[in-house]
Amino acid sequence: DIVMTQSPDSLAVSLGERASINCKSSQSVFYRTDNKNYLAWYQQKPGQPPKLLIHWASTRESGVPDRFSGSGSGTDFTLTISSLQAEDVAVYYCQQYYDIVQTFGQGTKVELK
Amino acid sequence: QVQLQESGPGLVKPSQTLSLTCTVSDGSISSNSYYWSWIRQPAGKGLEWIGHIYDSGSTNYSPSLKSRLTISKDTSKNQVSLRLGSVTAADTAVYFCARGVRGATVESIDYWGQGTLVTVSS
Secondary structure (H helix, E strand, O other), rough: OOOOOEEEEEEEEEEOOOOEEEEOOOOOEEEEOOEEOOEEEEEOOOOOOOOOEEOOOOOOOOOOOOEEEEEEEEEEEEEEOOOOOHHHHHEEEEEOOOOOOOEEOEEEEEEEE | OOOOEOOOOOOOOOOOEEEEEEEOOOOOOOOOEEEEEEEEOOOOOEEEEEEEEEOOOOOEEOOOOOOOOEEEEEEEEEEEEEEOOOOOOHHHHEEEEEEEEEEEEEEEEEEEEEOOOEEOOO
């Protein structure tokens, strides 16, 4: 299985400040045939199911605020919240769908400082 | 907009079989544009991919659960089902049904059900 490792496990950020979450895969999730990284980011708030934020590593899902952005390629990826809002307090997960056995990172909890 | 609703017993005894159903509304499970997944989450912990099923009926399972797991579908009822045998307390979790996108390749999961809590206890 491809192991997804996120860092940090948690971070506290002030309102309006930048938050960055890293995700590292144990093998590349870049598929040369279509030049895409098979990596998604999800946001999960307490008591709710996860919500898709970004797919193909950097493509924002429709309706997701543009303060959320994804970057990276191969094995190293980053989710950035450019200006943290109160409603962004949540746990964030990366997921690879490159392999038929899909796997998630352990999650990163974002809190207000 | 598609809706997914999980249903099934909230309490299962150890060694028995956990059975859940996902009813899909406003979207056909027969469409070759999507696949249907099960994911679980123990209380306070992260997400664990269980497996998924395609419109063709073919499946992919988590290697750690494969020996105990069956995912199937009933096209006439527009439902996807999960059966997990020989359960233990470690199988206690919120179980989510979810839809994944299928283009030229398998793509990301885009819609999730609300999830249903299953507790394994005598």
